[in-house]
Amino acid sequence: MKMKDVKSLITGGVILIAIALYMVFGQEPPTKEEAESEHIAIEQVERATGKKAVTVDFIKAYDGDTVQVEMDGKKEKVRFLMVDTPEMNYQKGEPMPYAKEGLLYTKEKLMNAREVQIVFDSGKERDHYERVLAYVFADGTLLQEELLTEGLAAVRFINKGNDTLVDEFKALEEEAKADQKGIWQHQNYLQKDGFHPENVN
Template sequence: MRLFIILFSALYISLYISYAGAACPAVTWQETVTLKKINDGDTVTLSDGRLVRFIGINTPEINHRERHKSEPFAIDAKILLEKYINKGDKLHLVFDKQRQDKYGRLLAYVYSKTGRNLALLQLQAGLAEQWVVAGNDRFWSCFQGAENQARAAKKGIWSSFTPLSATDLKKSY
């Protein structure tokens, strides 16, 4: 049993290191747009009225009617974006397999005018979890590495996260 635990730990550490070291590939912008407003940590409104939902992440939700009822770290995720982008800034968009969600929002990897991947920024700060929807997985590996690093460092949403041990799992059908 001890050998199994040692081997499992070694495998986990090697996988963690490979993901943590994964870099997001360089990209060519497919569209350059102008920011009108930051809605929350993973959605922005463009000057032409389109809503853009960041591909690859999910941030905690803001309750816009009663901000004090927002999910933990939701306001922090929005504030982090406000440090890097402002109304009137140019943003660069890169698309993946699906360009629109069921709510009509444009789906894109969003970059600041300086080329910073804003979804990756949220993951690194621990203010988002990786979220792959509709096969939009172009940056899966580098996003997973960023989330793993934030989890290990107990940043943001991961600050009080404790995974269940195998013995705590219950068999259910």
């Protein structure tokens, strides 16, 4: 083999090694969002809605989808966007099936969180009861996502402008249905007009 051919082989080999090293080590590390792509990150929601997260202080939970917080020095009732949990029925008798489980889940998550944040969507920020409408995060974990995943909530009350995450929420709901988690263990418990406790054995 001629010296020229040897040099060509060496040069080619060095280039291949350099390419391989770049492919292995030269790529940028995955972002936090990519590393946690199985969850809905707060940065993802901020980007999708165009709204910045607001830090609040948790006070108490009324049920799985409604809490009281302190925001800007004022007590506010916050209704979780696009999810519905069974009602506690404080004034009407017994809690609906899975109402206590939803309440305890939300209460535990928010009580033990180092930081509680809410993110508004691009639509109305309050409902007709003057409750704040928002996505609610406990230490970066989206409560709506958790409740849907556990089968403790259903996707409901979808309104234009406040429906940015509707596809993600519906996908989570379908997974919980397929796994027959929580409320989905009982056929016809949830109907178009709401929950029907009489259908839970």
